[in-house]
Amino acid sequence: MDGANSKNKFYAIKGGSSATLQYHQSKLHSKLQCDSDVILRWNELNYEVRLGTKGNQQQRTILHGTSGQAKTGEIIAIIGSSGAGKTTLLNALSGRIVGGRLSGQILFRGAKRHPGSFKRVTAYVQQDDLMHPLLTVQETLSYASKLRLPNNQYSAEQKAERVNTVIRQLRLEAARNTKIGDAATRGVSGGERKRVSIGTELLTDPRLLFLDEPTSGLDSNSSELVVELVKKVSVEQGLAALMTIHQPSARIFNIFDKVILLSQGRVVYFGPTSTAIEYFANIGYQCPVHENPADYFTDLMTLDYRSDDALARSKIRVNELSNRFAGYASLQPDYPGNGRKQLAMQLPADDDPASKCPTSHNSWFYEYATLARRDWVNIIRNTSFFLSQMVQPLVMGLFMGFMYFVLGNDSVSVQNRLGVLYIIVVQGTFPIFMPQLAVFSAEQGITTRERASASYRASTYYASKTTTFIPIALVANTIFYACIYFISGLALSVDKFFIGLALFHGLTSVSISLMFVFGAAVQSVEVAYVLSTGVITTQLLYTGLFANFHTVSQALRWIRWLNPVYYAYAALAQNEFRGMDLTCSKDMQCYESGDQVVKSYGLDQFTIGQNGLFIVAIGAIFYVGGYACLRWKAKPKFTWI
Ligand SMILES: Nc1ncnc2c1ncn2[C@@H]1O[C@H](COP(=O)(O)OP(=O)(O)OP(=O)(O)O)[C@@H](O)[C@H]1O
Numbered sequence: 102m103d104g105a106n107s108k109n110k111f112y113a114i115k116g117g118s119s120a121t122l123q124y125h126q127s128k129l130h131s132k133l134q135c136d137s138d139v140i141l142r143w144n145e146l147n148y149e150v151r152l153g154t155k156g157n158q159q160q161r162t163i164l165h166g167t168s169g170q171a172k173t174g175e176i177i178a179i180i181g182s183s184g185a186g187k188t189t190l191l192n193a194l195s196g197r198i199v200g201g202r203l204s205g206q207i208l209f210r211g212a213k214r215h216p217g218s219f220k221r222v223t224a225y226v227q228q229d230d231l232m233h234p235l236l237t238v239q240e241t242l243s244y245a246s247k248l249r250l251p252n253n254q255y256s257a258e259q260k261a262e263r264v265n266t267v268i269r270q271l272r273l274e275a276a277r278n279t280k281i282g283d284a285a286t287r288g289v290s291g292g293e294r295k296r297v298s299i300g301t302e303l304l305t306d307p308r309l310l311f312l313d314e315p316t317s318g319l320d321s322n323s324s325e326l327v328v329e330l331v332k333k334v335s336v337e338q339g340l341a342a343l344m345t346i347h348q349p350s351a352r353i354f355n356i357f358d359k360v361i362l363l364s365q366g367r368v369v370y371f372g373p374t375s376t377a378i379e380y381f382a383n384i385g386y387q388c389p390v391h392e393n394p395a396d397y398f399t400d401l402m403t404l405d406y407r408s409d410d411a412l413a414r415s416k417i418r419v420n421e422l423s424n425r426f427a428g429y430a431s432l433q434p435d436y437p438g439n440g441r442k443q444l445a446m447q448l449p450a451d452d453d454p455a456s457k458c459p460t461s462h463n464s465w466f467y468e469y470a471t472l473a474r475r476d477w478v479n480i481i482r483n484t485s486f487f488l489s490q491m492v493q494p495l496v497m498g499l500f501m502g503f504m505y506f507v508l509g510n511d512s513v514s515v516q517n518r519l520g521v522l523y524i525i526v527v528q529g530t531f532p533i534f535m536p537q538l539a540v541f542s543a544e545q546g547i548t549t550r551e552r553a554s555a556s557y558r559a560s561t562y563y564a565s566k567t568t569t570f571i572p573i574a575l576v577a578n579t580i581f582y583a584c585i586y587f588i589s590g591l592a593l594s595v596d597k598f599f600i601g602l603a604l605f606h607g608l609t610s611v612s613i614s615l616m617f618v619f620g621a622a623v624q625s626v627e628v629a630y631v632l633s634t635g636v637i638t639t640q641l642l643y644t645g646l647f648a649n650f651h652t653v654s655q656a657l658r659w660i661r662w663l664n665p666v667y668y669a670y671a672a673l674a675q676n677e678f679r680g681m682d683l684t685c686s687k688d689m690q691c692y693e694s695g696d697q698v699v700k701s702y703g704l705d706q707f708t709i710g711q712n713g714l715f716i717v718a719i720g721a722i723f724y725v726g727g728y729a730c731l732r733w734k735a736k737p738k739f740t741w742i
Pocket residue numbers: 150152163181182183184185186187188189190199200201345347
């Protein structure tokens with residue numbers, strides 16, 4: 102549908118002569134023939150969700166037969182009051198709708214969309230600007246270009262040039278070296294942040310750009326700049342941009358080529374912005390001269406809940422508006438949704454050239470190396486995390502070492518040695534787990550966004566996280582172990598030192614694998630904290646120190662088999678006590694040898710080697726589990742038609 106001759110079309114609706122109607126229909130029909138620049142067309146889209154509990158389920162229709170189309174170079178706004186279905190429509194069109202039942206037809210360049218290739222040619226800018234806060238604007242775009250642009254089409258110089266072009270296009274030169282920032286770190290302004298978000302999506306030179314509320318939270322100048330720049334880029338790059346927007350200012354409203362006005366999931370108007378006022382005037386709703394048309398239309402489309410009467414009146418009005426538009430649209434031969442069956446039959450199922458694109462851009466190693474470099478930069482700049490990981494073990498190692506300074510060989514030292522070993526296993530759990538969970542969980546929004554746009558494989562991301570989190574923890578824990586080992590005076594021998602260290606590192610790695618499971622599987626970091634605290638505390642209670650396994654109730658004894666902390670503690674105890682001669686004091690329980698200690702605490706079930714194998718096996722299960730959760734969670738299951 103075009104703005105040309107729209108006035109005559111209104112006469113047709115209002116009962117103009119059939120000759121006039123035929124004239125417009127034939128003119129618009131011929132226009133349809135040369136609509137090769139239609140990039141996206143959607144016909145009679147319906148979206149339904151099930152609400153309520155089992156046994157009391159209700160169906161709710163959120164989109165009711167919406168149709169429309171977008172052409173290259175166009176910028177289209179989806180406007181409506183809160184809950185009108187704007188985001189639902191945007192998500193349906195961009196292939197990012199989760200759950201529910203979507204029906205109707207969406208055609209990309211006249212053909213059915215192919216999920217893998219459609220992702221490659223579309224870009225989606227989320228409402229929340231999820232980016233790494235410690236990277237600069239330049240770095241953010243540069244890593245995005247490395248990850249998202251294929252090496253077989255872009256050299257390193259061309260990628261750098263692409264970044265520069267986007268920085269220029271989005272007027273980000275001044276902020277180039279400023280960090281993105283977040284609530285804790287001051288960074289770029291809200292408008293700049295939004296432009297960087299858009300920039301990361303524009304790098305791939307998409308054909309379709311979807312933006313969810315790109316102006317929300319911005320002042321009017323920044324909002325206008327964002328919309329103006331999207332318009333400029335759409336024209337320059339020949340892409341179609343669709344954005345949801347809440348009550349834009351009159352100036353912003355006029356930047357859009359077309360608008361989709363939605364109310365209660367129904368289209369109230371779809372067409373050129375320039376003729377919207379005229380359309381509404383022709384059906385009896387004249388926008389006052391000095392009123393912002395976007396505000397006027399939004400008011401018309403909004404249900405008024407102030408009283409029962411007002412609600413009933415507004416419902417009638419909204420129904421009338423959507424029915425009038427349905428009547429108007431049905432007279433337009435080129436209006437999407439009309440002649441849908443014919444269109445579907447004419448088109449091949451999947452003739453989109455992009456459907457031949459590979460699912461991943463670059464080699465596994467290149468992707469991994471890029472992600473690992475980005476992770477290391479982030480970790481080193483995250484001072485509080487870095488210090489917590491490096492300084493805490495040093496301080497704790499010194500503090501605990503001096504608390505047990507130079508252990509003796511009498512019965513008292515047995516209690517102390519068991520205490521030192523316990524502190525070692527505790528250090529292999531909470532102090533590593535919690536800060537790493539905080540960092541890993543905080544990133545999951547970014548990961549989901551990047552994975553949704555197929556920026557990298559789950560496996561390269563997981564490998565990168567493994568090779569950043571585990572080495573940091575192992576270095577930190579080596580410092581801790583060396584301090585506590587030498588200062589407290591655990592059994593001194595090269596073998597014992599390294600066997601103990603290996604067991605400690607094994608336990609640390611298992612804790613990190615468990616952290617991956619919680620971080621990837623549980624969406625809310627608070628819930629992940631609560632659940633993991635319960636699991637780790639249980640592990641720490643079932644080491645054999647607080648309750649001898651031979652006396653633990655049969656119903657709970659199985660916990661030991663799944664408990665890496667038990668295996669680590671038993672092996673550390675054997676490593677420490679085996680072969681040790683102890684002196685007896687009269688007034689205490691007397692152990693003559695270290696072997697007796699191990700036996701009496703029930704820590705002799707398996708050899709050191711067997712305990713080590715159990716640790717490795719449990720670690721492997723957690724590690725694979727973490728990967729499975731990441732794949733399953735970080736890749737949302739979108740509903741496709
Ligand atoms: N999966 C779903 N399950 C249940 N209700 C849903 C679902 N998706 C959307 N809705 C409902 O559909 C309506 C439209 O949602 P949508 O997010 O598209 O509105 P919107 O116009 O973007 O609103 P806002 O401007 O407030 O973001 C809302 O009432 C929302 O609660």
